[in-house]
Amino acid sequence: MLLPEDLDLSYDFDTMAKAGSMLGSGAIIVVDDTNKVVDVALKLAKFYKHESCGKCSPCREGTNWTVKMLQRIDEGVATPMDLDILSSVQDQIMGNCLCVLGDAMAMPLSSMVKKFRGEFEEHIELARTRNPYPDEVAA
Amino acid sequence: MPRPERKTITFSIDGREVEAAEGTMLVDAAKLGDVEIPVFCYEPKLGAPVGACRMCLVEIEGIPKLQAGCATPVKDGMVVHTQTDKVREAQNSVVEFLLVNHPLDCPVCDKGGECPLQDISYGWGRGRSRMVEPKRHFEKPLALSPLIAIDRERCILCYRCVRFSQEVSEDYQLVLQERGAESFVATFDGHPYVAPFSGNIIELCPVGALTSQPYRFRARPWDIEQSGSVCNLCPGQCNVSYTVRDDRVLRVLGRDHAEVDDGWLCDRGRFAYQAMHVDERITSPMVRDGGVLREVTWERALEEASKALGRAKGGVGAIAGGSTTNEEGFLLQRMVRDALGSPHIDSRASGTLPVGLHAALSAPATQATVPDVEFAHAVLVLDTELVDDMPILDLRVRKGVRRNGLKLAVATSRPSSLDANAAAVARFAPGAGEAFVAALDAALAGGEVAALAAAAGAEEDAVRALADLLRGAGEDIVIVWGERLTHGERGAQAAQALLKVGSRLNPNPHPGAGLLEVPAGANSRGLREVGVLPGIGPGLTAADAGLDTPGIAAAAAAGDLPALYLLHTDPLRDLPDRATWEAALERASTVIAHGAFLTEGLRDYATVIFPTEPPAAKEGTLTHTDGRLQRMRQAIGHPGDSRAEWQVLAELSRRVGLDQQVLTAPMVFAQITAAVPFYAGITLDAIGGTGVRWPVTDAASAWPAGDGAPIALDAPAAAASPNGKLRVGTFRSVWAAPEVEASPALKFLAPKQRAELAPADAERLGIGHGERVLVGGVPAIAHLRTGTPEGSVFLEEGIEAAPAAAITDPLAEVTKA
Numbered sequence: 001m002l003l004p005e006d007l008d009l010s011y012d013f014d015t016m017a018k019a020g021s022m023l024g025s026g027a028i029i030v031v032d033d034t035n036k037v038v039d040v041a042l043k044l045a046k047f048y049k050h051e052s053c054g055k056c057s058p059c060r061e062g063t064n065w066t067v068k069m070l071q072r073i074d075e076g077v078a079t080p081m082d083l084d085i086l087s088s089v090q091d092q093i094m095g096n097c098l099c100v101l102g103d104a105m106a107m108p109l110s111s112m113v114k115k116f117r118g119e120f121e122e123h124i125e126l127a128r129t130r131n132p133y134p135d136e137v138a139a
Numbered sequence: 140m141p142r143p144e145r146k147t148i149t150f151s152i153d154g155r156e157v158e159a160a161e162g163t164m165l166v167d168a169a170k171l172g173d174v175e176i177p178v179f180c181y182e183p184k185l186g187a188p189v190g191a192c193r194m195c196l197v198e199i200e201g202i203p204k205l206q207a208g209c210a211t212p213v214k215d216g217m218v219v220h221t222q223t224d225k226v227r228e229a230q231n232s233v234v235e236f237l238l239v240n241h242p243l244d245c246p247v248c249d250k251g252g253e254c255p256l257q258d259i260s261y262g263w264g265r266g267r268s269r270m271v272e273p274k275r276h277f278e279k280p281l282a283l284s285p286l287i288a289i290d291r292e293r294c295i296l297c298y299r300c301v302r303f304s305q306e307v308s309e310d311y312q313l314v315l316q317e318r319g320a321e322s323f324v325a326t327f328d329g330h331p332y333v334a335p336f337s338g339n340i341i342e343l344c345p346v347g348a349l350t351s352q353p354y355r356f357r358a359r360p361w362d363i364e365q366s367g368s369v370c371n372l373c374p375g376q377c378n379v380s381y382t383v384r385d386d387r388v389l390r391v392l393g394r395d396h397a398e399v400d401d402g403w404l405c406d407r408g409r410f411a412y413q414a415m416h417v418d419e420r421i422t423s424p425m426v427r428d429g430g431v432l433r434e435v436t437w438e439r440a441l442e443e444a445s446k447a448l449g450r451a452k453g454g455v456g457a458i459a460g461g462s463t464t465n466e467e468g469f470l471l472q473r474m475v476r477d478a479l480g481s482p483h484i485d486s487r488a489s490g491t492l493p494v495g496l497h498a499a500l501s502a503p504a505t506q507a508t509v510p511d512v513e514f515a516h517a518v519l520v521l522d523t524e525l526v527d528d529m530p531i532l533d534l535r536v537r538k539g540v541r542r543n544g545l546k547l548a549v550a551t552s553r554p555s556s557l558d559a560n561a562a563a564v565a566r567f568a569p570g571a572g573e574a575f576v577a578a579l580d581a582a583l584a585g586g587e588v589a590a591l592a593a594a595a596g597a598e599e600d601a602v603r604a605l606a607d608l609l610r611g612a613g614e615d616i617v618i619v620w621g622e623r624l625t626h627g628e629r630g631a632q633a634a635q636a637l638l639k640v641g642s643r644l645n646p647n648p649h650p651g652a653g654l655l656e657v658p659a660g661a662n663s664r665g666l667r668e669v670g671v672l673p674g675i676g677p678g679l680t681a682a683d684a685g686l687d688t689p690g691i692a693a694a695a696a697a698g699d700l701p702a703l704y705l706l707h708t709d710p711l712r713d714l715p716d717r718a719t720w721e722a723a724l725e726r727a728s729t730v731i732a733h734g735a736f737l738t739e740g741l742r743d744y745a746t747v748i749f750p751t752e753p754p755a756a757k758e759g760t761l762t763h764t765d766g767r768l769q770r771m772r773q774a775i776g777h778p779g780d781s782r783a784e785w786q787v788l789a790e791l792s793r794r795v796g797l798d799q800q801v802l803t804a805p806m807v808f809a810q811i812t813a814a815v816p817f818y819a820g821i822t823l824d825a826i827g828g829t830g831v832r833w834p835v836t837d838a839a840s841a842w843p844a845g846d847g848a849p850i851a852l853d854a855p856a857a858a859a860s861p862n863g864k865l866r867v868g869t870f871r872s873v874w875a876a877p878e879v880e881a882s883p884a885l886k887f888l889a890p891k892q893r894a895e896l897a898p899a900d901a902e903r904l905g906i907g908h909g910e911r912v913l914v915g916g917v918p919a920i921a922h923l924r925t926g927t928p929e930g931s932v933f934l935e936e937g938i939e940a941a942p943a944a945a946i947t948d949p950l951a952e953v954t955k956a
């Protein structure tokens with residue numbers, strides 16, 4: 001994920017990789033600041049979970065677990081500690097899969113958590129206050 | 140395709156220099172340096188690696204990303220690390236991912252204690268869980284089949300079971316439904332997974348997702364012992380390991396032998412162990428007393444038997460069934476020949492071959508081995524349905540075609556389950572094997588084919604296509620031929636035709652090519668070699684001429700043989716020509732049988748019955764059809780009052796006047812190796828757990844010279860022309876066996892008589908699929924099967940309620956019942 005200050009970078013594989021993004025197929029998604037980062041992350045993770053073929057375990061289980069974690073964050077059943085697990089799971093996916101589909105989720109998600117940690121934490125706090133049972137994970 | 144030659148290379152792993160064959164996958168090569176790389180999805184028996192689970196990630200210098208060790212062939216100079224932080228981190232990660240959806244079932248899971256997932260989590264995992272979300276849920280356990288339970292929550296989606304079904308047994312039933320994290324294992328149509336090799340997936344599953352219904356909750360790994368032996372239910376002689384608890388066999392596992400079974404078992408071999416412990420099993424000697432069979436003491440039974448044999452003396456006819464060990468066969472033939480002075484002993488179902496033909500058909504120089512089937516340029520499957528007659532070899536043929544570019548030719552009467560894999564298929568009329576092989580010989584020689592093909596009831600073009608395929612394939616040609624080809628009155632002529640085709644296809648005998656017989660019984664080859672044939676003694680030496688099996692039946696029916704000795708065979712179940720056998724059993728005043736179950740011949744006619752010990756209680760040797768001597772080892776004690784049968788035979792022999800000087804089974808084996816020159820020097824220790832192929836020992840030079848292939852063949856017998864009736868062919872299904880009927884878990888597979896008809900014939904006769912019919916008086920259910928040659932009907936052998944052996948004419952009328 002790139003921030004407004006990164007907009008001046010040149011659009012090639014190496015530069016993008018250095019900036020912590022990935023050129024992939026070359027598509028760019030522009031997200032404006034009216035969106036909540038948690039929504040963007042969840043939408044992205046759901047997309048990859050749905051696209052995962054399920055053959056290799058890091059991608060199959062990693063995308064699936066990531067969605068579950070983000071849903072918890074969204075619903076107010078999480079603590080800021082979960083953000084560490086979330087990013088560690090992204091690290092565990094990256095580079096370990098059979099193809100790059102898993103990486104394509106892990107890269108942006110991990111930079112989202114890094115670059116918008118504050119917004120994530122804020123969301124967690126707010127959502128917890130709205131949730132009458134903030135410590136119970138629904139079975 | 141011949142075995143690839145691979146050069147040896149050196150690579151380094153965790154600082155050790157290791158030598159391995161080039162192209163070996165890293166996980167296997169690592170073992171050579173005592174380095175273990177954990178795996179889940181990798182199983183070389185299943186073919187090319189899929190690299191799915193990612194458990195085997197390793198670091199290779201010069202490659203930035205971690206690589207799957209199971210899918211990376213080792214190269215010269217490669218430098219591999221499995222102990223770096225990066226690798227450990229990846230291993231921890233994969234274990235964690237696999238446990239994301241895996242339930243905490245270990246305390247109630249059959250796999251617990253022998254579970255790769257437990258072991259690898261312990262050895263390569265972080266040891267703590269960070270996952271608090273709900274796991275996925277399925278209804279569990281479900282019956283994937285009556286034999287296999289599936290627990291989808293435990294499945295780690297390693298693909299092994301699906302790959303087995305798709306790429307090894309090729310029954311194409313198992314698939315992964317859905318996608319991604321929603322994937323689950325199921326049959327494609329939701330029907331139960333019933334297939335001849337289904338049980339292998341239980342052993343393949345690295346977790347407790349697939350468990351054996353009959354074994355579920357019967358034992359824990361710390362309650363049991365494993366004991367190696369050999370399956371004696373068919374000529375495959377797969378290496379098995381019995382799971383024993385409290386002197387009972389609770390499970391049968393494969394004991395991988397790459398040159399025998401390739402690590403698989405059929406479901407009969409895997410589940411029929413139940414028949415060892417059922418109440419119906421005969422476990423004490425019985426004597427017919429006032430017309431009723433009663434359990435008696437050993438003393439009484441041995442006394443009755445020895446008195447009756449003593450009275451009959453030269454008038455004893457003895458037949459050994461295919462599961463008889465070499466030791467039992469050897470003791471039997473000595474007792475019958477030397478103590479009772481009767482030459483009438485046989486182990487073949489129908490007809491004799493001169494010793495020179497036996498010698499030629501199994502000659503070491505032209506003896507193909509089981510692995511040769513996989514690596515030949517072409518294989519001809521002749522007059523045998525492997526999945527029924529020697530199931531495990533069916534998998535080997537499929538493997539050759541799928542993985543090694545083997546060209547397959549199939550020539551049978553009944554449509555074969557291998558037809559779909561074959562590059563050429565020919566059909567001939569039931570019983571016309573001789574004419575067919577003669578036609579094939581003519582086609583190979585470029586001679587006149589039409590008349591011979593017509594005599595065989597085969598299509599000339601099909602014969603020619605088969606010949607072209609075999610001739611053009613390459614120099615390694617294996618003929619896998621069914622013993623039934625050489626049965627009957629013209630068996631010798633058929634054998635000669637076979638030898639001639641064999642020498643045409645392999646003019647220069649060399650390893651990797653030749654003949655491989657599919658015998659009718661599990662140890663048929665061994666029985667022939669230890670002298671259980673009329674006129675042929677141990678080591679294929681000459682013995683006094685005697686009656687063969689049909690001769691024994693006819694003589695007994697005529698009142699000329701007062702005593703019959705049936706070692707592991709019920710003629711009414713196992714042998715053709717039922718009417719004569721009924722008369723023979725009725726007329727003989729003494730019928731001594733060794734049996735496990737009271738099948739009808741024993742129930743109605745036996746005068747003395749000795750219990751057949753369960754296979755897991757047996758000690759003895761078997762000779763595999765490619766010449767491998769294998770050992771059956773005793774895993775359990777003798778149930779009830781039963782005794783070792785070699786001991787029974789030795790004792791009986793002593794009582795009729797011949798002390799065979801044996802106190803243990805190994806002493807019998809020592810006598811065998813002394814009497815059979817081509818077994819000379821082979822010891823039980825050398826046979827050990829993997830067997831010894833005698834054709835490659837020095838003693839093989841003592842094998843007698845066989846009859847050469849004849850210059851000209853006899854005019855073959857022509858197939859009967861149907862003339863309004865249908866030609867009757869028979870086959871024996873893998874499930875037509877008393878131990879299948881007796882095993883509660885397998886019972887549902889015991890066949891009912893069905894008449895396989897070509898749809899066109901059925902239409903002409905006005906018979907619909909599933910209707911009741913009579914075939915020459917035998918009741919059956921009509922089974923319309925496309926591919927069945929018109930003019931033929933096929934019945935199953937070995938079905939007590941509707942015996943195909945009741946039909947002796949080659950033609951029969953098929954009518955609605």
Ligand code: SF4
Nearest residue numbers: 294295297298300344
């Ligand atoms: S059921 Fe067992 S063998 Fe089949 S995919 Fe699941 S874990 Fe693998």
Ligand code: SF4
Nearest residue numbers: 370373376377405408
């Ligand atoms: S293929 Fe034959 S030897 Fe192998 S397990 Fe089955 S019955 Fe036993």
Ligand code: FES
Nearest residue numbers: 190192193195209
């Ligand atoms: S064992 Fe290598 S990826 Fe599964």
